[in-house]
Amino acid sequence: MKHLLSAADLDREAATLVLDTAAQMDAALAGREVKKLPTLRGRTVVNLFYEDSTRTRISFELAAKRLSADVITFSAKGSSVSKGESLKDTALTLEAMGADAVVVRHSMSGAPHRLAQWVRGSVVNAGDGTHEHPTQALLDAFTMRARLGRLEGLRVTIVGDVLHSRVARSNVLLLSTLGAEVTVVAPPTLLPVGVDAWPVEVSFDLDQSLPKADVVMMLRVQRERMSASYFPSPREYSRRYGLDATRMAMLAEHAIVMHPGPMNRGMEIAAEVADSVRSTIVEQVSNGLSVRMAVLYLLLGGAEVAA
Amino acid sequence: MGAAPDSSDPLGSATRRPLLDADALARTVDRMAHQILEKTAGAHNTVLIGIPTRGATLARRLAARMRAFEGVDVPVGILDTTLYRDDLRLRAVRALEETTEPPGGITDRLVVLVDDVLYSGRTVRAALDALRELGRPRAVQLAVLVDRGHRELPIRADFVGKNIPTAPEEQVRVLLAEVDGENAVVIISGGPS
Amino acid sequence: MTPGWLLRGVRLYGEAPVDLLIKDGVIAEVGSGLRAHGADVFDVGGLVALPGLVDLHTHLREPGREDAETVTSGSRAAALGGFTAVHAMANTDPVADTAGVVEQVWRLGRETGLVDVAPVGAVTVGLGGSQLAELGAMADSAARVRMFSDDGHCVSDPALMRRALEYVKAFGGVIAQHAEEHRLTEGAQMNEGVHSARLGLTGWPAAAEEAIIARDVLLAEHVGSRLHVCHVSTAGSVELLRWAKGRGVDVTAEVTPHHLLLTDELAATYDPVYKVNPPLRTACDVEALRAGLADGTIDAVATDHAPHAVEDKECEWGAARPGMLGLQQALSIVQLTMVDTGRLDWRGVADRMSARPARIGGTVRDGHGGDLVAGAPANLLLLDPAVTSVVDPAELASRSRNTPYAGRELPGRVVATFLRGVPTVLDGKAQA
Numbered sequence: 001m002k003h004l005l006s007a008a009d010l011d012r013e014a015a016t017l018v019l020d021t022a023a024q025m026d027a028a029l030a031g032r033e034v035k036k037l038p039t040l041r042g043r044t045v046v047n048l049f050y051e052d053s054t055r056t057r058i059s060f061e062l063a064a065k066r067l068s069a070d071v072i073t074f075s076a077k078g079s080s081v082s083k084g085e086s087l088k089d090t091a092l093t094l095e096a097m098g099a100d101a102v103v104v105r106h107s108m109s110g111a112p113h114r115l116a117q118w119v120r121g122s123v124v125n126a127g128d129g130t131h132e133h134p135t136q137a138l139l140d141a142f143t144m145r146a147r148l149g150r151l152e153g154l155r156v157t158i159v160g161d162v163l164h165s166r167v168a169r170s171n172v173l174l175l176s177t178l179g180a181e182v183t184v185v186a187p188p189t190l191l192p193v194g195v196d197a198w199p200v201e202v203s204f205d206l207d208q209s210l211p212k213a214d215v216v217m218m219l220r221v222q223r224e225r226m227s228a229s230y231f232p233s234p235r236e237y238s239r240r241y242g243l244d245a246t247r248m249a250m251l252a253e254h255a256i257v258m259h260p261g262p263m264n265r266g267m268e269i270a271a272e273v274a275d276s277v278r279s280t281i282v283e284q285v286s287n288g289l290s291v292r293m294a295v296l297y298l299l300l301g302g303a304e305v306a307a
Numbered sequence: 308m309g310a311a312p313d314s315s316d317p318l319g320s321a322t323r324r325p326l327l328d329a330d331a332l333a334r335t336v337d338r339m340a341h342q343i344l345e346k347t348a349g350a351h352n353t354v355l356i357g358i359p360t361r362g363a364t365l366a367r368r369l370a371a372r373m374r375a376f377e378g379v380d381v382p383v384g385i386l387d388t389t390l391y392r393d394d395l396r397l398r399a400v401r402a403l404e405e406t407t408e409p410p411g412g413i414t415d416r417l418v419v420l421v422d423d424v425l426y427s428g429r430t431v432r433a434a435l436d437a438l439r440e441l442g443r444p445r446a447v448q449l450a451v452l453v454d455r456g457h458r459e460l461p462i463r464a465d466f467v468g469k470n471i472p473t474a475p476e477e478q479v480r481v482l483l484a485e486v487d488g489e490n491a492v493v494i495i496s497g498g499p500s
Numbered sequence: 501m502t503p504g505w506l507l508r509g510v511r512l513y514g515e516a517p518v519d520l521l522i523k524d525g526v527i528a529e530v531g532s533g534l535r536a537h538g539a540d541v542f543d544v545g546g547l548v549a550l551p552g553l554v555d556l557h558t559h560l561r562e563p564g565r566e567d568a569e570t571v572t573s574g575s576r577a578a579a580l581g582g583f584t585a586v587h588a589m590a591n592t593d594p595v596a597d598t599a600g601v602v603e604q605v606w607r608l609g610r611e612t613g614l615v616d617v618a619p620v621g622a623v624t625v626g627l628g629g630s631q632l633a634e635l636g637a638m639a640d641s642a643a644r645v646r647m648f649s650d651d652g653h654c655v656s657d658p659a660l661m662r663r664a665l666e667y668v669k670a671f672g673g674v675i676a677q678h679a680e681e682h683r684l685t686e687g688a689q690m691n692e693g694v695h696s697a698r699l700g701l702t703g704w705p706a707a708a709e710e711a712i713i714a715r716d717v718l719l720a721e722h723v724g725s726r727l728h729v730c731h732v733s734t735a736g737s738v739e740l741l742r743w744a745k746g747r748g749v750d751v752t753a754e755v756t757p758h759h760l761l762l763t764d765e766l767a768a769t770y771d772p773v774y775k776v777n778p779p780l781r782t783a784c785d786v787e788a789l790r791a792g793l794a795d796g797t798i799d800a801v802a803t804d805h806a807p808h809a810v811e812d813k814e815c816e817w818g819a820a821r822p823g824m825l826g827l828q829q830a831l832s833i834v835q836l837t838m839v840d841t842g843r844l845d846w847r848g849v850a851d852r853m854s855a856r857p858a859r860i861g862g863t864v865r866d867g868h869g870g871d872l873v874a875g876a877p878a879n880l881l882l883l884d885p886a887v888t889s890v891v892d893p894a895e896l897a898s899r900s901r902n903t904p905y906a907g908r909e910l911p912g913r914v915v916a917t918f919l920r921g922v923p924t925v926l927d928g929k930a931q932a
């Protein structure tokens with residue numbers, strides 16, 4: 001594969017290869033003092049972040065550095081990115097620099113697809129608008145597999161602002177590719193028209209879907225959505241769709257709670273849930289590193305692939 | 308993103324010339340086990356590190372034979388060298404294989420690297436780099452079932468099962484029952500290399 | 501004056517071959533075995549003659565965005581597409597909301613002389629939606645504006661819309677509404693449905709168009725005014741129009757070539773060449789639009805030719821401006837979707853692309869939209885429906901390149917266009 005633009009770019013075999021490779025990366029670095037591999041020496045990875053996302057940017061930066069790639073980061077602030085240079089001109093600049101891979105985060109859906117049409121190197125979607133965030137889905141799947149031992153047949157409930165969530169879109173695609181059964185739960189205002197074509201079950205009732213879930217993934221809900229009448233108040237939202245200790249008690253013994261971060265404690269997730277032993281939120285961060293190393297390795301660690 | 312298939316894929320139209328049959332292969336492994344025992348004072352403070360895929364299998368076999376001969380338990384580790392190779396860009400991306408540190412680690416021990424075929428020496432070079440990240444061994448030695456020549460680096464083996472002169476366009480395949488369903492060493496010519 | 505043209509063996513409306521003599525700007529004679537009387541003889545065996553096409557909806561971008569299109573370049577594209585009259589939309593810079601601006605555009609059209617350019621006047625000052633522009637002054641100007649539209653924006657305020665509908669009755673004007681309930685399309689990027697859900701692009705619901713059409717036909721009925729609906733794009737809109745016409749409401753409607761052919765699935769490329777407003781819809785909508793055009797519920801094909809500079813399309817989908825080129829391929833798309841599918845014959849095409857739009861926009865007075873009969877102004881085109889060609893954006897006459905048909909093989913080629921007896925296109929080449 002040349003690019004990672006969408007979780008749909010990965011069939012079952014390719015997705016499993018990423019997860020397996022991430023596990024091997026973990027093993028290769030386990031217990032090391034110097035967490036560095038020479039694998040991508042001489043390769044250049046450009047992080048192009050049009051949107052502030054410290055967590056994702058650092059994760060990709062560290063992943064590339066651990067593989068000994070040269071890393072250049074353009075952030076929204078203080079680069080031509082913020083001075084109105086067009087995406088296409090930026091792409092041509094990256095091309096001239098000899099970027100082997102461009103990791104792009106953008107506020108507009110589809111921007112990585114456009115970039116992929118203009119650069120020779122590989123493009124990795126690090127989150128585009130309300131579209132997708134495939135490496136987040138990969139790290140989520142990795143975390144589920146590590147905690148629960150499998151993905152096939154796993155029942156995953158994704159709760160929250162599905163309409164605006166790139167995490168939800170990528171997870172739905174990837175998890176269904178890997179054989180999990182996904183339910184999305186949200187107020188009807190926060191589900192896209194057309195969700196009925198997704199390979200998921202749709203529910204408006206969180207309490208009903210909790211007892212059968214192996215995984216509950218809480219999505220971030222921005223308080224500002226209230227002003228656009230997606231829900232009447234944060235209080236009502238968190239009463240109906242927030243995960244608190246009472247609701248957590250309805251979960252099966254083995255069930256885990258995930259959140260892509262950053263969390264709105266008290267809104268979609270209560271502090272005691274976020275800090276409980278079911279919570280994988282900290283693991284998700286470290287797994288993100290392994291998964292991103294795996295993705296960079298699989299895109300750049302071999303002979304060049306024709307587009 | 309798919310990785311290159313393992314080299315155990317079907318041989319196609321290539322011609323296959325046997326070099327060692329199952330019995331000869333077993334005798335060769337036995338001899339190597341004896342040599343290692345002899346040169347390491349009974350495998351004292353020694354670990355075997357196999358390079359996947361078949362080097363790892365051979366390391367396990369050698370350890371089993373050493374236990375049979377002298378009752379010693381030699382720790383076995385597995386070391387994938389892929390991430391340390393300097394020739395990754397010459398081929399489609401390779402799937403990674405497992406890495407397992409031997410019980411007790413490698414620091415201050417004698418490490419015997421085990422691989423099936425010694426050819427250019429690049430795998431061994433990558434293994435030496437990878438090994439350095441695992442710890443600081445007292446010494447590193449190399450055991451290979453087949454040395455087929457054509458070295459590209461100043462590397463030689465301490466234990467060689469069989470020297471087999473080959474032409475560069477030929478391939479030497481070590482087939483092991485655990486991986487390939489049969490035990491033999493063969494030369495392939497005329498097939499895809 | 502040229503000695504005229506004798507077209508031998510021409511198939512009027514695709515029917516049996518006859519000869520047609522053009523002299524002194526009119527169709528002098530139609531019959532078999534005509535004598536040339538000194539005219540240039542043009543042996544056009546097999547070509548189809550249609551009345552010159554009339555476009556109710558063209559963005560010529562002049563004044564203001566001459567980098568994207570000019571009256572001259574747009575006129576050339578129109579002539580090459582078989583048009584003899586185009587209505588230039590008002591959303592220029594400055595906005596065509598005064599007699600001065602509409603006269604400027606009209607004059608530029610006359611100077612180019614390839615098609616009649618009929619300026620559309622803005623309904624509200626600066627397209628601002630709050631105060632009526634001086635519609636009467638534009639009507640009385642040299643441009644004799646009869647069609648008014650805030651196109652690009654909807655006249656949202658229902659009271660203002662009512663007044664506009666009423667006011668233009670005084671001079672036989674018509675309000676052409678860009679039907680879009682803007683509160684339902686904030687940030688909208690594409691049709692709201694299965695594809696927008698998947699692509700994470702904000703949806704433009706069909707109901708946003710239909711709600712305005714429903715409101716406006718009721719208003720038009722109430723005040724007894726004429727309403728024209730721009731670029732109808734949904735099946736629901738077609739139903740509403742059918743219902744309104746059934747009630748006798750004086751409403752007409754247009755559909756664009758791209759809405760007759762393309763669907764929202766194309767947004768999956770994230771290539772903004774497929775971004776347009778109203779957006780590409782579903783295959784069901786396309787089917788309803790074709791049926792509506794065939795049965796006359798939709799009166800006209802109008803291009804919504806919307807040239808955009810390269811930087812406005814070579815960017816992220818969300819940053820791109822909506823709009824597509826349409827003039828040069830309009831007839832080919834209609835042939836592909838309506839004629840080759842058996843839904844319209846060539847007389848039907850002449851009705852939907854010439855006669856009815858000429859009546860709606862008022863260019864009948866300039867001799868457009870008439871039948872191809874002796875004595876009629878010689879506004880006509882010659883089409884070779886049998887050839888196909890692959891669209892190459894670099895070969896288009898427009899200053900812009902944003903055609904959604906690049907690389908598509910399309911049927912039909914306009915061989916010649918005549919405006920009042922003067923060829924504006926000959927052998928597929930513009931004459932100015």
Ligand SMILES: [Zn+2]
Nearest residue numbers: 651652678730
């Ligand atoms: Zn419009």
